[in-house]
Amino acid sequence: MPNAYRLYRSDTPITSISGQTSLITIKASPAVDTSPTSTKRYYAVTALDSLGNESTPSVTEEITFPVAPVRNLILTLVDGGKPALSWEGGEANLQGFYIFRNGNKVNQIPTPTTTYSDSYYAGDSVTYGITAVNVTGTESPVKEATLPAFAIGLKEGTTLRRGMLETVPVVVALPADAAGSLTIDAISLKIGSLPESTLAGPFTVTPAALLEVQKVAATEAAAPPQEAVVVSAIMNPSPGTTVRVTKSSVASVLGSGTALEIFNDPLVRGTEAGTAQSE
Numbered sequence: 001m002p003n004a005y006r007l008y009r010s011d012t013p014i015t016s017i018s019g020q021t022s023l024i025t026i027k028a029s030p031a032v033d034t035s036p037t038s039t040k041r042y043y044a045v046t047a048l049d050s051l052g053n054e055s056t057p058s059v060t061e062e063i064t065f066p067v068a069p070v071r072n073l074i075l076t077l078v079d080g081g082k083p084a085l086s087w088e089g090g091e092a093n094l095q096g097f098y099i100f101r102n103g104n105k106v107n108q109i110p111t112p113t114t115t116y117s118d119s120y121y122a123g124d125s126v127t128y129g130i131t132a133v134n135v136t137g138t139e140s141p142v143k144e145a146t147l148p149a150f151a152i153g154l155k156e157g158t159t160l161r162r163g164m165l166e167t168v169p170v171v172v173a174l175p176a177d178a179a180g181s182l183t184i185d186a187i188s189l190k191i192g193s194l195p196e197s198t199l200a201g202p203f204t205v206t207p208a209a210l211l212e213v214q215k216v217a218a219t220e221a222a223a224p225p226q227e228a229v230v231v232s233a234i235m236n237p238s239p240g241t242t243v244r245v246t247k248s249s250v251a252s253v254l255g256s257g258t259a260l261e262i263f264n265d266p267l268v269r270g271t272e273a274g275t276a277q278s279e
Contacts, residue, residue, distance in 0.1 A: 002047035006054065007031040013060040014044035022046075034240035035071045036063075037091050067140035070097065070130045075145040075243045080123065083147055085116045087130050090140065100129035100142065125149040125179075145241050148182055150174045150205065152233045153247040155212065160191065160229075163221030163256045167214040170231050176208035183235070189215045190230040191251075192223055198234070223253045 006022040008014055024031055031045070041064050044057035068090030076084045089097075096110025101118065110133040118126070125148050132140040155169035168189060174182055182205040190196040197217055205211045219227065229251050235243040 002055075003027075003050045004048045005029070005031065006046045006048065007033070008044045008046070008057060009033060009036075009040045010042045010044075011040045013042050013062075014057050015060070017044075017046060017054070017057055032239040035068075035090065036065070037068045038065060039091075041065075065141055066138045067091070067094075067132050067134045069140045069143045070132050071143075071240050073130060073143050073145050073241045075128060075147055075241075076246070077147060077244070078246045079248050083118045083121050083126070083128070085118075085128055085130070085145070087114050087143070089114065089132055091132075091134075093135055095133045095135050095137070098131045098133060098139065100131070100144075102127055103129070123149060143241065145243055146237065147243060147245070148174075148235075149178070150182055150233075150245070151247075152187075152245060153231055154229050154249045154251060159252045159254055160219040160223070160227060161254050161256055162219055162223050165216060165218045168217045168229075170213045170215050172203070172205050172211045172213070172233065174205045174207045174209065178207040181206045184233045185236050186234040187213055187215060188232040188234060189217045190232075191217055191219050192227045192229075194218060194220060196230075196232075219253060221256070225253055226250050227253050 005026050007024045007026070008017060008020050009023045010020065014020065023033060033043070042060050042062050044060045046057050047055040070087040071090050073087045074085065096112045097114065098110060099106040099116050106116070118128070125146065127144055127146040129142040129144040131142045151173045153171060155171045158169055160166070160168070170187055170189065172184065183201070184203045184205065185201050186198050187201065187203065188196050188198040199213065199215050203211060203213060227250065228248065230246060230248050232244055232246040237243060
């Protein structure tokens with residue numbers, strides 16, 4: 001049984017991998033080309049054993065489309081504001097892009113920009129799509145990203161401690177009328193000016209249920225009494241697509257530890273020595 005596979009792409013049928021550079025190496029199928037082009041449309045696969053020996057390429061498959069789809073589609077929602085999309089064109093010499101919202105075309109003329117902000121967002125689940133249009137008016141396959149309706153944030157009443165590495169509770173909730181469960185690939189946390197840290201999932205949230213995730217994070221030793229905390233849910237529904245939902249909040253910051261008061265009583269034979277009391 002092969003230990004891994006390599007995917008190759010070329011502008012001509014692939015009969016040999018000599019001089020070829022693999023597109024991706026995977027442990028199991030499927031292999032996904034996250035940045036396809038309309039010119040390099042021939043694909044072949046090789047198998048690798050545990051020693052790294054590589055087989056001859058498979059039969060070449062041709063996948064055709066007139067215009068390459070967009071790539072690196074990112075959908076972001078910050079504090080319940082306007083959803084923001086950004087993407088990259090899959091090839092040069094494009095006239096622009098069409099933007100879709102729940103299957104309906106937003107712009108009737110291709111826009112040359114590679115960003116979009118949805119001013120009509122009302123908090124419900126919404127699916128966006130982007131297609132690329134070349135100079136002859138030919139359109140690419142659509143690339144989509146869905147923004148699910150859910151809530152994420154710091155658990156209410158959470159306090160932090162200065163200079164301490166501790167577990168910080170993050171809660172995620174889906175509405176009861178959600179169509180199904182939600183899979184979150186990672187949860188990130190940023191406290192104050194410290195770098196963001198990420199906890200890999202997956203985490204599954206079911207409708208009408210509250211998911212609590214314990215994320216280890218640190219608070220600066222010089223943190224103020226109230227510190228900003230930013231929590232994000234990161235989803236990768238398909239290769240080359242990222243959905244990120246962020247919620248900002250403020251948490252109270254306490255001292256780094258408790259005060260310990262020790263009472264030293266004279267030691268008398270047959271009695272216990274001293275007691276300790278924390279405050």
